[in-house]
Amino acid sequence: MIDTHAHLYASEFNHDRDAVVARAQAAGIEKILLPNIDLDSLAPMLATEAAYPELCRSMLGLHPCYVDSNVKQTLATLYPWFERHNFIAVGEIGIDLYWDKQYQAEQEWAFIEQLNWAKALALPVVIHTRDSMSETLALLRQQQDGQLKGVFHCFGGSVDEANAITDLGFHLGIGGVSTFKNGGMDKVLPHLDLNTLILETDCPYLAPVPHRGKRNEPSFTELVAARVAELTQLSVAEVIKVTNHNAKSLFNLN
Template identity: 70%
Template sequence: MIDTHAHIYAEEFDADRDDVVQRALAAGVEKILLPNIDLASIKPMLATEAAYPSVCRSMMGLHPCYVDGDVKDTLNEIHGWFDKHNFIAVGEIGIDLYWDKTYKAEQEYAFITQLNWAKERNLPVVIHTRDSIEETLSLLKKEQDGTLKGVFHCFGGSVEEAKAINELGFHLGIGGVSTFKNAGMDKVIPELDAKWLLLETDCPYLAPVPHRGKRNEPAYTALIVDRMAQYKETDSASLIEMTTRNAKALFSL
């Protein structure tokens, strides 16, 4: 399995990061992909990748929740990192209107700017959306020139939204939300085409049942794929094979 979205560089893992990685490997997770969020996360992310070079690979981007009035200066600094390090994706980027709409225009500017970095460098993008699927799809449609590819991480939307995302050539990251009783994913996942699916935890957030509300970790990827297999009335092994192949192709692993 590949956990395509994990923040194991976060301080929540400072006390037991080695154990977390060992549990992931023991559970069958062969790679853990690390999305960046802001300027402060770069150093711990790269240190984590350096500590586990055969397991962890990092991305570079500015998360929408960390966009503010200094967005241009922040983006310039983040963009400079692409010449210093080999990143597997531009991410995580996107639009988040859940907490605050103050910097909506700046979020859109950051999103479009980073989509263009992806085009220039032929890298996939990892997209975060919250209360913003329509805005995000609208901007993506305008920017899609046939070369953009990537994943809508932490997908918890409708079958119609999934189809709209797939039609633009983008994958769906399925995580712990798929196991939540009231999320409605038991109705959505059976309708999703497995060729567009990726596994992810988004740890330390959104731990799957039975760990909901506790710290999430990459080893729990196994719980997510088992629940997906149950919904799809298939076996976990075939879903693992498909999602791993999808992740390796998308991120050139």
């Protein structure tokens, strides 16, 4: 399995990261993809990748929750890193209007700027969206010229939203929310094309049932795979085979 979205570099893992990685490998995790969030996460992320070079691959981007009035300087500091390191994606980027809308204009500017990075670098994008699906889709429709590809990570929306995303050529990242009793994905996943799905944990956040409310980790990807299999009436082996293929193709992991 491939955990396509894991903050394995987060401080929540500082006391037992080796053990977490060992559990992941014992569970059959072959790759863990690390999304960047801001300037401060860059060093621990790259250190984690260096510690587990066969397992981890890093992305580079500015998470919308870390966008502020200094966003242009922040992006100007981040972008040169693409020349210094082989990142697999631009991410995680997007729009988050859950907490407040103070920097909505800056978030939208940063989103478009980083989509342009992806075009220039021929890299996929990893999109974070919270309380902002219509805004994110509207901007993506404007910017999609056939060059953009990527994933809406931690997807928990409707069938119509899923179709809007896949119509734009994007994948859907399925994680722990799919296992939540009131997550709503039991009514959505049966209608999705497995060829558009990839698996993720978003650890240490959003742990799947029966670990909900506790620290998430990459080994729990198997619980997500089992839930997708249950809701799509496919075998776990088929779900893993197809989602692995999707992830390897999207992030050029072969």
